[in-house]
Amino acid sequence: MKKKVLAVLLSAAMVLSLAACGSNGGGGDDAASDSGTESSEGGNKGYSFQMIVKSFQSTYWQAAIQGVEQAKAELGVEVEANGPANESDIADQVQMLDDAIEKKPDGIALAACDTKSVVDSLSKALEAGIPVVCFDTGVDEAPEGSVLATVATDNVAAGAVAAENMFPVIEEKVKAATTDAKVRIGEVNQDATALNIQQRGQGFIDKMLELCTGAGKKVAVVGNEFYVNATEGKVDEKEAEVIIEVGVPAQTTVDLASTEAQKIMSKDDTIAIFGSNQTTAEGVITANQTLNKLSTDPEKGIIGAGFDAGTPQKEAITNGQFIGSVTQSPLMMGYEAIVTLTKVADGESVSDIPMDGYWYTKDTMEDDNIAPNLYD
């Protein structure tokens, strides 16, 4: 009997703690619906939208939600946001999307974890007459008419931006490279499951390859076979003067990303390294805590660059470990996605809104077009 009481108490305690955390702002959804009602006195259009993000894992999405909040306040619409626990939980996201469709909202904003698995659900949305706006990541194979607009960063271009900004710093070194004294440029890419990160990584590789080739150097790509096979215009490792090495951690965790970064950075010929999203950029920073090799001066160490923001990365830039990073505009994307949806609901015609990737450095971090996107 005593045990039973204990069991009940224990579970009650757990449930209570659950309820408690539910009430003080667990999940973006609660906050979202609360402020939705508050702002109803503004230009209330009374629309209710569903929003599916990739996850709440990184602070990147926190910024996106901020943008959504802003749009909600201005437009007086309701947005309910949800997302899987992990950017890799494709299955969960598909279910959430279906669930959102079931709720028959006036529109859905979607940041697809995987672009192919959502195709069926998008057809369902089309049948149900629910307009969809994609943000952050476009869905190429979406059925005709289902996705009305895409608010997304051109990831190939964004990756290229990193290469373009990195290259001038290391140009001298690249030019000095020979087949006997090769130089190595590293890239750490998250387990390339989502198309946007793939594109970004590839964008960097292609641009870097182009720039190095432009400088008259032969370039080889080594490391993860996917990228090796996908890159054109490369040469064999032996003949190359410049090597681009791509590391892909087995899972999206900082510890594995840092091991990959470590592997590349501990090689003597490495002159630069790029982490293509928040996790991998942090992996590079973590690896550097041990290696202490990153520097903004190519003579003194390895040139580092990252992607997105987050406290560690921002500090790395301020401290001179990274020369800079590329940021997207998660805040604006979130904002624009809702604005676009509202337009759709109003019956206006909409078109894709390409978002830029901005290169930011220590000096430009405070700029007006940069600062709001540099989330913690």
Place this chain on the structure above:
Amino acid sequence: MKVEKIKQNAFVKKVGFNRIVLIFVLILMYLAFGALTGGSFFGVSRITNTLNYVYFLGFLSLGVTFVIATGGIDFSIGPVMYCCALVSGYSLITYGVPMTASLIMSVLIGVVFGVFNGYLVAYWKVPPFIVSMASMNIAKGIAAVFTKTQSVSWPQSSTADGWYRNFVSMNGIPVGLIIFLAVSVICAVVLNKTKWGRYILCLGSNEEAVRLSGVNVKKWKMLAYIICGTLVGIASIFFVAAYTTVQPGYGDQYNNEAIAGCVMGGTSMVGGLASISGTVIGVIIISLLQQGILALGFTKEYQYIITGLIVIAAVYADVSARRRKN
């Protein structure tokens, strides 16, 4: 003898009673979620949608039921399922292996893992929990090495090879449900009406006694793991048919859900006592819970927490019931 007779009746009653409680819980949950979500939970499309996404979980649960019946455990099922889908999917997309062959390959990979796990557990007496841990790592590793750490997207419905997606539903007919129920019936028959099931259950209850009856217990124990592997292979087909994309390095989360479904259904963790119908109901409860929590607008985290608590409650009920009986 009188005492024993009463016990007997009570026991028979209890078996039925458990099942009734489960179904009751199921209906209650359904109604509760329906009421809380303002009726949107009752739609037919909602039900079929839900079903499409949980068949694979059902197959995993069925599979692990056999292993748990022997008193073992297999929590490599999720990653192994991913491994099946990834390796065969990658072969399909990259090497142009025909669709039919890829599907067969999925199942075969599952079988191979079943043989591997079963062999180590039965013939080498490695604790099942260690074997699971090892094969989980191996499955993840093989899948990632094979696919070069890229996710694999199986063909869309619209493509020529897209017919495999009809396994879950075809023109609104819930084909998946029919297959799942059919496989469940086969599993129930195997478990209760054949020599295989008899030996699997008996050895789960008292392996040594069965061995001393001149039964090749190693063989039958391994068989349970092979059945499990086969069902995991089948699960992988239903997974890709529902979601198309699989990515390497993951799959762990489904272990918990599948084992939870199985345990909810009254299969005892100490072996010897298993019920396929219970597993079927259990897995439906778990998925309903999943969907319900989602429909209520809660994030995934809450689902983890609530599922965890509910399984604890279910296991505690099982443990205390067994203690009362002894």
Place this chain on the structure above:
Amino acid sequence: MGDIILTMKGIDKSFPGVHALDHVDLEVRKGEVLALMGENGAGKSTLMKVLTGIYKKDSGTITYEGKEIEFKNTREAQDAGIVIVHQELNMLGHLTVAQNLFIGREFKKGIRIDDRKMNEEAKKLFDRLNVDIDPTETMSHLTVGKQQMCEIAKAVSFDAKVIIFDEPSAALTESEIEEMFKIIRDLKKKDIAMVYISHRMDEIKVITDRVTVMRDGAYVGTLITEECTKEDIINMMVGRVIYEEPKTESAVPKDAPVVLKVEHLNAGRMVQDVSFELRKGEILGFSGLMGAGRTETARALFGADPKESGDIYVNGKKVTINNPQDAVNCGIGYLSEDRKRYGIVVQKTVAENTTMASMQDFMNGIFIDKKKETEIADKYVEALATKTPGVDQLVVNLSGGNQQKVVIAKWLTRNSDILIFDEPTRGIDVGAKNEIYKLMNKLVEEGKSIIMISSEMTEILRMSDRIVVMCEGKKTGELDISEAKQETIMNLATREIE
């Protein structure tokens, strides 16, 4: 005889469905050894568990040293000076002897456990008891007898005033028992009261002062050991005289065909070069003390444990038996001494257990032919007079004797001609015992052959046609029933010890 130290009065205890203790009285005096006797299930162990706080009594009073007490756990009982030496060995195999002795009351230096002092104390204790055990040895490396000695030493080390021995001799060799008796006599001199639970009548006579007898959970009476005979005690235990005369002559013809021949069987220390023959229709008794290697011989023969060498011939043909499957295919069936662990699957039904060894005969295609299964189970329930409400009853709900019959039914279903009965009546009440005996006789009449391993001399003398005696892993003798006497057998069984 000393003063009364402990009185238990009107102790009552029920478990669901069982009235385990029915107002039992018990009185123990300082410096005496009180035998507590009764058939299995008479409630002796339960009574002692109530005393030491393992079970809670429903009603009744316990008075100890003049005060009424009730212990909540063994720890309290220990602290008060009442210690139990358990029937099942309570050892922690991974710890050392000293660590085992002082588990729960380690010597400490600050927060550190003082292992050195524990070893020293253990050594002193063993010296005092005249036992040769290294306190730093890992417990699981000791022989069963030595482990039992540790248990006793542990009890002594508690400064106990009352020590309860629950079947302490079950696993001991003759010499070890002698050693233990020496210790007990020693303790007696120190005015310690002892309760000695045992089935061995001879020991009772030698070591105890009084005998309290229980039957079916109730107190029957107390006798002064010196003044009573074995028959007196047995009569109280069973309520009727069952002492049967031993078989004097074998009914099996001397030229009956040999169905099983074992030559030079070796399997570890416990089975050394064992050879014997089994004739059709006979019961071959295997006698010896605990740990003589009889069960090990049977298990090696049956393929349950690996054997090193030895030839086995069934019906004159040499066979290979590497595992139980081979043995079963040769028509051998094994009924283990520990039914619950090795004989039956308790969570399954009578029918399922009956067909366990012969599934292939009950298949209808790939399905189990439940009808046929029920028929055969019904048949054997009737033939063996198994008391069960039905064949779909779970075996766990049957009594020991009936469980044994289910195991017999299993082998009969398999059509096994050679049956190895390992302690067939252990844990079975007297009435059911006789039934099992009748059954065995009936089986040999039908042409089956039986190897019967038994530690009960009366059983051996009553049932066997021939007797093989083993001692310390070796066969020490083979007797025809006509020439077998208790003394001869005992002599053979203990030959090497003395």
Place this chain on the structure above:
Amino acid sequence: MANKKAFGGLKGREIMVLGIIAIMAILFSILSPTFRTYPTLVSVLDNSYYITLMALGVTFPLITGGVDLSIGTGLVSYALIGGYLIVHQNVPVAVGILACIGIGLLIGLFNGALVALMDLPPFLATLCTCMITRGLGPALCGGFGVSWPSAIAEAGAFRKIFKFTTATGTVIPVGIISMIVLVIIMSFVLDHTRVGRYTIAIGSNKEATRLAGVNIKFYHVLAYVISGFFAGLAGVAYAATYATIYPGSGAGFELDAIGGAIVGGVSATGGVGTIFGSFLGVIVICLMKVGLPFIGLQANWQQIFTGIVLIAAVLIDVVKKKE
């Protein structure tokens, strides 16, 4: 010394694992010149802290014959909550760290209650807590990831416990000192105190231990509390090493720790094991994790090798027992 004999078999195991470590280190060094550098050593150590801490803790439930699967998702959860408090609720860092450890302790207590008091199978009970902790952190912290204060910031001073960078930029992995100290302390606890003695006793024969008058429920719960406590510490170590905590991660961390313990000679069936062995086992796992990418194998091979090593470690025991 009593233990010399009692754990004689294990001494051999520890020597064997040490040998494996040496062979692996030599092999990696030969195959990869960059491996045999000081930073790589530091990196292996960095990688090992949180796993070592988890392993030290989980050794106790393992020795009781149980297991704690909740430590992996647990540590992420605790670190997430601690970080959330520091970054978003502005509590002092010390309080955040204490919260991290404290919650670990509570979850350990919860596990202990489930296993020891309610008699649930440890495997299943902790699998459930694994699910619960997976959700708990994100649910309490709004679902977002959090970055602990950086090493340079004043608030990040605690990170110096694990890694100290001198003025000249040399990195000193001081964490290893803490680890060795903890290994010594926990070895002492396991071998020379009641807590450890009864943990082994419970794993050896629970009923006999109970009959010896030991409050087994208390000590059984305590084993899980120790595990939870170390999971909390591991959360701090993880935060110190990797700064950013992502919700939803952590599943699989426990396998590295449990795998390490098993490789180091802890018996999967209970009763046998040493802290030092667990520590060595973890080093083997970490060497593989860090070393395999260095010799040119993609990160995924590490998982395959971990699986194989694990089975090999247990098979050695199985074969030994057969003899």
